[in-house]
Structures are given as C-alpha cells and as structure tokens.
Amino acid sequence: MDLDTLQALQNELICSICMNYYIDPVTIDCGHSFCSPCLHLCWEEAQTLMSCPECRGISEKSDFKTNIALKKLASLARRARVYHANSSNEQICVIHKKAKEFFCEADKSLLCGLCSETPEHVAHGHSPVQWAAEEYREKLLKRMGSLWNMTQEMQNDLNQEANKIQSFEDYVLLRKVMIKMQYQKMHLFLREEEQLHLETLEKEAEEILQQLQESAFRITQQKASLKEMYKELTEMCHKPDLELLQDLGNVLQRTELVQVQKPQPMIPELTSHGITGILDILNNFRVDNVLSQEATGRYMCVSEDAGSVMFGVTHPGVYREPESLASLAAWGPQVFTSGKHYWEVDVTCSPNWILGVCKDSLMSDIDIISDPEAAFLLFSLKIHNRYSLSTNSPPLIQYVERPLGQIGVFLDYDNGTVSFYDVCKSSLIYSFLPSSFSFPLKPFLCFGSL
Numbered sequence: 001m002d003l004d005t006l007q008a009l010q011n012e013l014i015c016s017i018c019m020n021y022y023i024d025p026v027t028i029d030c031g032h033s034f035c036s037p038c039l040h041l042c043w044e045e046a047q048t049l050m051s052c053p054e055c056r057g058i059s060e061k062s063d064f065k066t067n068i069a070l071k072k073l074a075s076l077a078r079r080a081r082v083y084h085a086n087s088s089n090e091q092i093c094v095i096h097k098k099a100k101e102f103f104c105e106a107d108k109s110l111l112c113g114l115c116s117e118t119p120e121h122v123a124h125g126h127s128p129v130q131w132a133a134e135e136y137r138e139k140l141l142k143r144m145g146s147l148w149n150m151t152q153e154m155q156n157d158l159n160q161e162a163n164k165i166q167s168f169e170d171y172v173l174l175r176k177v178m179i180k181m182q183y184q185k186m187h188l189f190l191r192e193e194e195q196l197h198l199e200t201l202e203k204e205a206e207e208i209l210q211q212l213q214e215s216a217f218r219i220t221q222q223k224a225s226l227k228e229m230y231k232e233l234t235e236m237c238h239k240p241d242l243e244l245l246q247d248l249g250n251v252l253q254r255t256e257l258v259q260v261q262k263p264q265p266m267i268p269e270l271t272s273h274g275i276t277g278i279l280d281i282l283n284n285f286r287v288d289n290v291l292s293q294e295a296t297g298r299y300m301c302v303s304e305d306a307g308s309v310m311f312g313v314t315h316p317g318v319y320r321e322p323e324s325l326a327s328l329a330a331w332g333p334q335v336f337t338s339g340k341h342y343w344e345v346d347v348t349c350s351p352n353w354i355l356g357v358c359k360d361s362l363m364s365d366i367d368i369i370s371d372p373e374a375a376f377l378l379f380s381l382k383i384h385n386r387y388s389l390s391t392n393s394p395p396l397i398q399y400v401e402r403p404l405g406q407i408g409v410f411l412d413y414d415n416g417t418v419s420f421y422d423v424c425k426s427s428l429i430y431s432f433l434p435s436s437f438s439f440p441l442k443p444f445l446c447f448g449s450l
Contacts, residue, residue, distance in 0.1 A: 013074045017042055017053055020238040022074035024141050026064035030057035033070055037144055037234040041227070044151075078241070079130050091242055100242070103132035108249045110242055133241030136248060140233050143255055147230045150259060154223035157265050161216040168212060168268050171399050172205045175270070178431045182275060182419075190276060197273055208268045218263040229258050267386070272401045272427035279426050282410050285340040290332045290443040332443030335360050341411045343443065344423055348405055350447040351382045357411055357418055360440035376418040376432050377444070378407070391430055398430055413437055 015022050017038035024036040030052045034042075043050050043062070050059040091100050093112035100110040106124035116126045127135070176198060183194035236244055236251060336357075347353050358375035377392045380402060389398040406423035419431040 010077050010080075013070070013077045018234070018238060021077050022070055023137065023234075023237045025067045025070040025074060027067050027070070028052060028064060029059045029061070030055050033067060035234070036064070036066070037141075037148075037230065037237075040148055041231065041234070044227070075134060078133075101129055102126040103129055103245055105132075108245065110245065129241050129245070133244055136245065137237055140237055140251075143252070144230055144233050144237075146259065147226050147233070147255065150262065151223055151226045151230065154219050154226065154262075158216060158219045158223065161212060161219060161265055164265075164268065165209065165212050165216070167397070168205075168209060168399060171396070172201070172209075172270075174396075175201065175399075177433075178428065181417075181431060182278070182428055185281070193276055197275070200273060201270065204270055208270065211266055212268060215263065215266045219265070222258075222261065222263055225258050225261075229255055268399050270400050272422055272425050272429070274426035275428060276426075278421065278428075279408070279423065282342040282408060282421070285342040285410070287334075287341050287343050290334065290341075290343040291330045291345070291445050328448060329444070329446040331358075335440040335442055336411060336413055337440050338413050340413070342408060344406045344408045345445055346406050347380065347403065347447075351380065351387060352448055353380050354378070354444070354446040355407060355409065355420070356444055357409070357441040358444045360442050375444070378420045378430060389429070391432070393432060400427075400429060401425075403429060409443065411441065413441065 013021050015025070015033075015035045015038055017034055020035075022033065022035055025033050026036045026039065027033045028039070032052050032054045034053065039053075042053055050062055051057065052059065091110075092098070093100055093115060096112050096114045098112040098114060100112050100115075102111045102113065102116045103109075104111055104116070104121055104124050104126055107121070110129065111121060111126065115121060116124075179197060179201070180194070183190055183197075233251065233255065236247065345355055347355070354377050356375065356377035358377070375392065378398075379388075379390045379392065381388050381390070387402050389400065389402050390396060391398065401422075403422040403424070407429070408421035408423050410419045410421065411417075412419075416435040416437050417432055420429040421427065422429055
C-alpha cells in the first residue's frame with residue numbers, strides 16, 4: 001500500500017469533532033461516525049435537536065452501539081503512531097538506554113526489558129505498552145460511561161429541583177391565602193399575631209427557597225464537575241499510550257472522588273405555627289361519635305397525585321390490581337346538610353390514612369371518590385420510606401410537618417369550607433377554598449397499608 005493510500009485510510013479513522021483517532025466510535029442515522037464521548041458532549045452543550053456535526057441531519061435516536069470494526073481500525077492506527085513516538089528521549093530508559101516497552105501493573109510505571117527483570121519488578125505483572133494502553137483505554141471508557149450516567153442523573157435531579165421551586169412558590173402563595181382566611185374568623189386582637197405569623201412564614205419560606213436554590217446550584221456544580229472530568233478523560237484517551245499510562249493513577253483517584261460527592265435533593269417543609277385560640281373556638285362546634293364504630297374491609301387504589309381514590313368491598317378470589325391494598329374504611333352515621341361541625345380523629349395507629357368528608361351517596365359496594373366536588377380529603381401516605389401529606393381537591397402536596405396525633409376536622413357547611421388542624425400544635429394543616437355545598441356530607445376515615 002503506497003503512502004498516499006495509507007494516509008487517506010488513516011484520515012478516515014479520525015473523528016471530525018476532536019480530530020483524533022476514534023475512541024468508542026458510533027455511526028449515527030445519517031451514516032457519519034464520531035467518538036461516542038465527543039458526540040455526547042456536542043449534543044449536551046448544543047441543547048438543541050440532535051443534529052449531525054457534519055451534515056446537520058437530525059438523528060431520531062440518541063443511543064448508538066459501538067462500531068466495532070471502526071474501533072479496531074482506529075486502534076491499529078494508534079499503534080502505528082506509537083512507532084514514531086518511541087524515538088523520543090522521554091521513552092528511553094536512562095539506565096539501560098533501551099526503549100520502555102513494558103508497563104508494570106503494580107507500580108503503574110513504564111519499564112524497559114532489563115528493568116522489568118530487576119529484583120524490584122521481577123515479581124510484578126508486565127504487559128506490552130500497546131496492549132496495556134488499549135486495556136486501560138477500555139477501562140477509562142467504562143469509567144466515562146459511569147460519569148455520563150451520573151451527569152444525566154444530575155440533570156434529572158436539577159429538573160426536579162426546578163419543578164419544586166415553582167411548586168413551592170405557588171404553594172407559599174396559596175398558604176398565605178389560607179392563613180389570612182383563618183385569621184379573618186378571629187377577633188381584632190389577633191391581627192398582630194396574624195401579621196407576625198405571615199412575616200415568619202415569609203422569612204422561613206425565603207430561607208427554604210434559598211436552600212432549594214442552593215441545592216439546585218450544588219447539583220449544577222456537581223454536574224459541571226462530572227462533565228469536566230468526562231472531558232478530561234476524553235482528552236486522556238486521545239493521548240499517546242505512554243502519556244496515558246503515566247498519569248493514570250492520579251486520574252482514576254480523582255474520578256472516584258468526584259463520583260462519591262453526589263449532592264442529595266432536599267425536601268422543603270414549613271414549620272407549623274400555632275394559631276392562638278383556634279381550638280377553643282372550634283370546640284364550640286364539637287360533635288362526638290361522628291364515625292361509625294364498625295369499619296368495613298375494603299381494597300383501595302390511590303392515584304399517584306392522590307387526586308382520586310377507589311374503594312371496593314373485598315371478596316375472596318376477586319382479582320385486584322397490584323396497587324390495590326387492604327384497608328379499613330368508616331363513614332359517619334350522621335349526615336350534615338348545614339351548620340358548623342368539628343371533630344377530632346387520632347391517626348397515631350397508622351402512618352397511612354385518609355380523612356375528611358364525602359358525598360352521602362358514595363356508599364355502594366364499588367365507590368369512586370374522584371370528583372373534587374364530591375369529597376374533601378387529606379392524605380398521609382408513606383412512599384419509599386418518605387411520608388407525603390397531600391389533598392385531593394385540587395391534588396396538592398402539603399409542604400408542612402406531618403401531624404402525628406389528633407387531627408381536627410372542621411366543616412363549615414354554610415360557608416362551603418373544610419379545614420384540617422394539627423391538634424397537638426393548634427396549627428392549620430390545610431383549608432379548602434370556599435365552595436357551594438348542594439348535597440349531604442358524611443365524615444370519612446380510612447386506615448390501611450397504602
């Protein structure tokens with residue numbers, strides 16, 4: 001093969017992005033090939049449609065398999081390049097004046113043939129430089145794959161944190177409205193406490209929001225560190241074999257360190273401040289025995305957003321969906337069609353419960369509580385070892401401390417509101433915005449392993 005043909009062949013084995021011989025080459029939809037790490041970084045930084053860096057053709061997928069034949073040819077081209085590099089003085093043993101042709105696995109160092117037979121190295125494993133470089137190049141590629149996966153996880157965490165920030169800001173605005181409504185029901189002397197409560201909420205909300213933003217910043221920084229390490233490993237893979245192996249130990253140690261330092265997303269939670277005298281006022285409307293002493297065995301399905309609940313009578317042999325779990329449900333024996341009514345329920349016995357009021361007509365063997373106008377419920381669910389407090393109308397996460405003892409339920413039928421209170425702290429959990437009740441309401445409670 002003449003030199004021009006050989007040079008043309010070698011040029012075909014060079015990535016047009018990094019201008020080095022391919023490492024882990026992939027061929028995209030349009031037919032052009034690039035180093036997989038180069039393509040990842042190119043598409044990541046562009047943040048646009050996945051287009052070919054050469055022809056700008058759009059790729060329909062992002063996951064490509066390694067072009068094995070192209071990878072082998074690029075490896076051969078790198079080996080041919082080694083013969084030109086071995087003449088460097090840095091690659092000649094200063095003691096024996098011979099080329100360093102072996103790599104010591106124990107010391108991660110380059111040796112000539114005579115050095116490898118000395119007492120300090122003879123018991124170590126040795127490999128030809130070219131073979132060792134290719135082996136460690138593959139190990140670096142695997143490490144890069146792990147780094148890239150962590151980078152994508154950081155991006156997902158960053159997206160979730162951004163969603164939390166928006167959700168939390170909206171929730172704080174809504175909570176301000178709820179707190180104002182509570183204080184409007186009380187005497188004028190509580191106005192000062194109301195203002196203090198709102199200022200405290202504002203300050204705490206700012207601190208938590210800042211923590212969320214700092215959490216998002218930490219995740220962004222960690223992602224950037226991972227990407228920089230990824231770029232560094234990419235550049236290292238393109239180095240000649242001897243340079244690659246000389247710096248190997250330090251690089252591997254730093255990549256292990258950066259992978260360990262993964263920040264954890266935070267869970268925002270507001271402090272539940274008590275409202276002076278609220279329980280004294282509510283106890284003026286207290287009713288007893290609002291729930292039936294007999295609980296009905298039911299299976300339950302709760303949607304992911306807690307926006308709908310389906311109950312059914314448990315029958316032996318009846319097929320149940322995987323998310324359907326046993327529970328005990330109880331409805332109140334009395335029906336409310338007017339007035340103000342307050343009762344308390346102890347939820348200490350279970351971390352999973354649903355509490356509130358629902359339409360009197362939802363009492364058949366197969367009941368569905370999904371219409372926001374048919375049920376007003378507070379949910380406590382334990383999911384993945386984390387507790388979640390939410391409501392169904394609308395589906396909304398409650399960024400407040402989860403109550404552990406008695407919960408007070410206040411139904412103001414005439415004004416169309418249902419409110420929940422943490423009795424131990426005399427604090428508001430949630431208050432549904434006013435609506436117009438045009439149907440009888442019954443108290444409702446459900447305990448179970450949701």
